[in-house]
Amino acid sequence: xxxxxxxxxxxxxxxxxxxxxxxxxxxxxxxxxxxxxxxxxxxxxxxxxxxxxxxxxxxxxxxxxxxxxxxxxxxxxxxxxxxxxxxxxxxxxxxxxxxxxxxxxxxxxxxxxxxxxxxxxxxxxxxxxxxxxxxxxxxxxxxxxxxxxxxxxxxxxxxxxxxxxxxxxxxxxxxxxxxxxxxxxxxxxxxxxxxxxx
Numbered sequence: 001x002x003x004x005x006x007x008x009x010x011x012x013x014x015x016x017x018x019x020x021x022x023x024x025x026x027x028x029x030x031x032x033x034x035x036x037x038x039x040x041x042x043x044x045x046x047x048x049x050x051x052x053x054x055x056x057x058x059x060x061x062x063x064x065x066x067x068x069x070x071x072x073x074x075x076x077x078x079x080x081x082x083x084x085x086x087x088x089x090x091x092x093x094x095x096x097x098x099x100x101x102x103x104x105x106x107x108x109x110x111x112x113x114x115x116x117x118x119x120x121x122x123x124x125x126x127x128x129x130x131x132x133x134x135x136x137x138x139x140x141x142x143x144x145x146x147x148x149x150x151x152x153x154x155x156x157x158x159x160x161x162x163x164x165x166x167x168x169x170x171x172x173x174x175x176x177x178x179x180x181x182x183x184x185x186x187x188x189x190x191x192x193x194x195x196x197x198x
Contacts, residue, residue: 001024002047002144002175006056009039009046016042019056022193024177026143029170031059031186032179034195040179041082043195044148047177048074060144078139080147129158131166145169145176151185163188 004022009017017039024030032040045051046083049070060073087178123131132150147166151159163185169177170190178185186192 001061002177003059004043004056005047005054005059007046007053007058008055009042009051010054011051016051017046017195021056023176024191026175027170027173028190029167029176029188030157030191030193031189031196032177032193032195033181033186034180038195039146040195044146044177044179047146048077048079063128066097068076076142077144077146078136078142080150082143082150082152083149084123084131084153125154125158128153129137129161129165132162136165136169143174145174147176147180149180149182150178151180156184159184162165 003022005021007017007020009020010016020043020187022030032043042051046053046067049065050051052067060076063069063073065073107130120134136145143168150166151162154162159182166176166178167188178189180186
C-alpha cells in the first residue's frame with residue numbers, strides 16, 4: 001500500500017503539489033491523471049524518493065519514506081519509464097538485468113550528464129510492449145509497480161494488452177500506480193486520482 005498524506009512537494013520556492021492525499025491499495029490498479037504539467041511525474045518521483053515532501057508524508061506499507069530510506073524502498077519497486085527506449089538494451093541481452101545494477105543508471109537515466117552518451121535507439125510499439133512484459137517478469141518478486149505513461153506510444157490494441165498486463169500485476173496482489181492521460185487506461189483503473197494543473 002502506498003499513501004500520500006497532506007503532502008506538499010517543492011523544489012526551491014516552486015510548489016509542485018500542495019496538501020495532496022490518496023492511498024493506492026495492494027491488488028488495485030491506481031491511475032494518476034491530469035493535464036500536462038499537473039504533477040503526475042512529480043508524484044512518481046516523490047514515491048521513488050527523488051523529491052522530498054516539505055509537509056505531510058509518503059509511506060510504503062505503513063513505513064515512512066524519506067530520502068534516507070528511499071534506497072531500500074526502491075528495491076521493492078519495478079519502474080516502467082515513459083521513455084522505455086532507455087531500457088531497450090534489455091531486449092538484446094540474453095541475461096536478465098542485474099538486480100544490483102547501478103541505481104543511478106536505472107532510476108535517474110533522464111538526469112543531465114557531463115559524459116556524452118549515445119542517443120537511445122527508438123523502439124517500435126511491439127518492442128515497447130515486449131520490454132515492459134520482460135521487465136515485469138524479471139521483477140516478479142517486487143510488490144510495487146510504477147508506470148509513467150506506459151501506453152503513450154502504443155497502438156490501441158497494444159494499449160489494451162498493456163492494461164491487461166498491469167491488471168495481472170494487481171491481481172497478483174501488487175500495488176500498481178500508473179501516471180496516464182489515456183482514456184482507455186483511466187477507464188480500466190480501479191481508482192482514478194485527478195490532478196489539477198497548478
